Amino acid sequence: MGRSRAYAPRDVSSPIFTRGPSLPELDARAREIFRRIVEGYLETGEPVGSRTLSKGGLSLSPASIRNTMQDLTQLGLLGAPHASAGRLPTHAGLRLFVDGLLEVGDVAEEERRSIEARLHAHGRNYEDALNEASAILSGLARGAGVVVTPIRDAGVKHVEFVALGGERTLAVMVFEDGTVENRLIRLPAGVTPSALQEASNFLNARLRGRTLVEAKSDLRAELDGAKRELNEAAARLVEGGLAAWGGGEVEDRALIVRGRANLLEDRQAVDDLERVRSLFEDLEQKEQLIQLLDGVRDGQGVRIFIGAETRLFSLSGSAVIAAPYMTGSQRVLGAIGVIGPARLNYARVIPLVDYTARVLGQVMNA
Known part of the structure; x- marks a missing residue:
């Protein structure tokens, strides 16, 4: 190290x-x-x-x-x-x-190059980069790697529905910070090119310059009243797009967990299957895990929680090592970390989490 x-x-x-x-x-x-x-x-x-x-x-x-x-x-x-x-x-x-x-060590130069190459390889596909970051930490730290996706707080710049043939369309949303979200959704029956354009125009007129968090609840209410004016297929397209795009709320955001199997490799864990079962149940508590990781957003460095320091992991006695990932202007996007038994190798895992978070921030800011 x-x-x-x-x-x-x-x-x-x-x-x-x-x-x-x-x-x-x-x-x-x-x-x-x-x-x-x-x-x-x-x-x-x-x-x-x-x-x-x-x-x-x-x-x-x-x-x-x-x-x-x-x-x-x-x-x-x-x-x-x-x-x-x-x-x-x-x-x-x-x-x-x-x-x-x-005393913590430094991340080895070979591991630094590997982390950078694996994350930068995904370019502007942020979803793949987040998945890769979680996989990197689970592999290097021999625990469960976790990432919570960013709260989307940039305004919407442009919305478009692109027909892909068959029964699929690509819902594209471009944000003012330059990021792009693409979602595949099923085409409603009877959709024509004019219906695709009508749905795009409807959303652009109401979303441009606003965040999804600000606009989604108003949009759903407005859509109910606009269905008489919109083509039926276009209205269903709008509903499908709103359902596919995340809005920033806890229930809409993704929690990526990789490496659960690593938790079974610890010899003590095998002898204490009840604790492992409890930990696996903890990892399924999406809302509580996101709230825990969101709490890391307030800090500027690595945070560590051991056992009963969090209500979520008090029964399993697990440890969490997490850090925020942020843009070059220090705007926090989300958090990334490792969850495992309290006997984690803190000296190794702390710098790994810290470095991976910093590289992930660079990728998200590219």
């Missing part, structure tokens, strides 16, 4: 997450033992015992290490899955580690 640097934490507020002690409250011995336990757990997924630590270069007896581990457990930073087992970090412990002790 290249050189390491300290991770700059972002504030995370949650009504159901109680923070543990701060790092300055731990003395040097407790801090070092805590760091080694967390790093060992993140690497192996297994609890770390006092004997392992004493053999790892600590100039302390196993008894002294056990006493410190007990203190850390009482502080809520460590837990024990079994009475005789070693210790592993709690979610509060992981948060303390991520905010105070984590």
